[in-house]
Amino acid sequence: MMVRIMRISAQFATMFFSLGIIAKNTGFTALIALICSMNAEIYLTSNSKGFVTAKLPSSIAAFWSQSSEESLHLYNGPKGCLMGVIHTGKGNVAEHEKLRKEGNKCFVSLPKGITSVEINNVDWDAPKALAFVEGFLLSDYRFDKYLTKKSANAPLQVTMSGKGKEKLHEVQVVCNAVNTARNWVNEPVNSLNAQGLADVFTDLGVDAGFKVEVFGEAQIESLKMGGLLAVNRGSQEPPTFSVLEYKPKEAKNAQPIVLVGKGVVFDTGGLSLKPTPNSMDMMKCDMGGAAVVGAVFEAVARLNWPIWIVGLVPATDNRPGEMATCPGDIITMFDGTTVEVLNTDAEGRLILADALAFAKKYDPQLVIDYATLTGAAARALGTYGSALMAQAPDSVVKSLKKAGEVTYERLAELPLWEEYYEEIKGGIADLKNLGKGEGGAQSAAMFLRHFTNYPWAHIDIAGTAFSTSASHYTPKGGTGVGVRLTLEFLRQQING
Ligand SMILES: [Zn+2]
Numbered sequence: 001m002m003v004r005i006m007r008i009s010a011q012f013a014t015m016f017f018s019l020g021i022i023a024k025n026t027g028f029t030a031l032i033a034l035i036c037s038m039n040a041e042i043y044l045t046s047n048s049k050g051f052v053t054a055k056l057p058s059s060i061a062a063f064w065s066q067s068s069e070e071s072l073h074l075y076n077g078p079k080g081c082l083m084g085v086i087h088t089g090k091g092n093v094a095e096h097e098k099l100r101k102e103g104n105k106c107f108v109s110l111p112k113g114i115t116s117v118e119i120n121n122v123d124w125d126a127p128k129a130l131a132f133v134e135g136f137l138l139s140d141y142r143f144d145k146y147l148t149k150k151s152a153n154a155p156l157q158v159t160m161s162g163k164g165k166e167k168l169h170e171v172q173v174v175c176n177a178v179n180t181a182r183n184w185v186n187e188p189v190n191s192l193n194a195q196g197l198a199d200v201f202t203d204l205g206v207d208a209g210f211k212v213e214v215f216g217e218a219q220i221e222s223l224k225m226g227g228l229l230a231v232n233r234g235s236q237e238p239p240t241f242s243v244l245e246y247k248p249k250e251a252k253n254a255q256p257i258v259l260v261g262k263g264v265v266f267d268t269g270g271l272s273l274k275p276t277p278n279s280m281d282m283m284k285c286d287m288g289g290a291a292v293v294g295a296v297f298e299a300v301a302r303l304n305w306p307i308w309i310v311g312l313v314p315a316t317d318n319r320p321g322e323m324a325t326c327p328g329d330i331i332t333m334f335d336g337t338t339v340e341v342l343n344t345d346a347e348g349r350l351i352l353a354d355a356l357a358f359a360k361k362y363d364p365q366l367v368i369d370y371a372t373l374t375g376a377a378a379r380a381l382g383t384y385g386s387a388l389m390a391q392a393p394d395s396v397v398k399s400l401k402k403a404g405e406v407t408y409e410r411l412a413e414l415p416l417w418e419e420y421y422e423e424i425k426g427g428i429a430d431l432k433n434l435g436k437g438e439g440g441a442q443s444a445a446m447f448l449r450h451f452t453n454y455p456w457a458h459i460d461i462a463g464t465a466f467s468t469s470a471s472h473y474t475p476k477g478g479t480g481v482g483v484r485l486t487l488e489f490l491r492q493q494i495n496g
Pocket of ligand 1: 346
């Protein structure tokens with residue numbers, strides 16, 4: 001069964017109906033017409049006969065005779081058909097988000113058994129159409145590899161053509177990358193440990209076209225990455241440190257943008273053990289930051305973007321094994337800083353700190369780190385946005401926030417006041433890995449800042465990386481939040 005999405009304008013209302021005949025003649029049993037002209041319209045019917053014989057509902061007819069401020073209408077027409085209207089024009093961020101949700105609605109409304117969607121003749125230079133398709137594609141996700149009985153609907157085959165094809169292709173690649181991140185987050189630790197994460201990066205690098213170098217335990221030891229090694233001490237499985245690089249000849253930046261991702265493949269809390277309900281039970285997602293970094297590389301490499309990026313992913317599980325780091329232990333980090341580990345569940349900052357210090361050698365233009373770091377960030381913002389803390393030029397912060405608005409992966413900035421740094425200054429070591437509970441996202445960020453000497457932004461995705469229930473085009477489980485945000489940010493960097 002196939003669905004066709006086509007562009008038709010009001011002037012071609014007759015063509016609209018002739019499409020139904022085409023559909024019938026070519027044996028399609030379902031059809032969507034996506035029209036992105038002045039009086040655009042989506043028409044979906046469960047069978048071609050329904051499409052041909054459907055009479056325009058009076059609400060649609062009324063709409064055709066007047067312009068509406070609304071971006072998209074969906075009508076439940078006769079015989080289970082669905083009709084909608086998209087206006088052209090750029091639209092604003094709120095309209096785009098609404099259209100993503102409408103794309104989801106459209107996806108959910110597809111008749112059962114549809115295996116392919118063909119989208120033709122749509123003006124893809126219209127951002128509104130792109131937002132609609134983005135919502136549609138982001139909805140086409142399920143994590144069913146472990147189900148012996150797969151869900152009835154296989155992933156859709158979506159082919160697209162039309163004006164502005166490159167943009168369309170870009171949306172597809174971006175949505176695929178989001179799904180890559182979702183898959184990695186959804187994989188449990190018994191199938192994706194630190195070595196497994198390094199392996200999927202390596203395989204993806206070969207496939208998409210970026211370089212991956214993986215440091216194993218011996219190399220991490222010889223580099224004296226004391227933070228990563230301390231977190232790994234209670235584990236039976238060795239840590240990894242992955243270095244990703246994409247450096248095209250035509251790169252517009254002379255210094256790389258470095259992306260650092262927290263790769264705690266499972267976080268029990270270590271000896272400072274977490275309780276299970278609503279806490280440890282979701283902790284396979286503690287490598288959500290690493291997933292963002294890998295997925296961003298996938299999209300940038302596949303799209304051949306002219307930007308030089310480096311990715312650093314320290315990875316380990318955090319377990320309370322026999323030799324686990326004890327509360328009170330003092331460790332020496334990669335850069336020589338000593339840290340008193342007061343709580344072994346504040347492990348993310350320890351592995352990130354080594355990566356951030358390691359990033360100095362690249363003389364980076366900017367470093368952004370992504371981490372499911374603190375419950376405090378999740379409590380402050382809920383699941384509706386991620387926390388941004390930055391010590392970077394205003395233009396960078398502005399661009400990141402704008403990217404957050406454009407993609408609706410919003411960022412709320414929290415302050416880096418020096419008082420937070422006072423909280424984590426140590427008594428018997430240079431630093432301690434724990435500040436006060438209040439303002440915990442900021443004291444964690446100040447811990448990280450200690451290891452930077454370049455423009456830096458920290459994004460705490462603790463509330464957004466993993467979802468306990470589906471919402472519109474965001475599925476339950478790994479969300480991939482951070483991928484579209486970062487790609488939009490990099491796009492802005494390339495376009496100046
Ligand atoms: Zn933890």
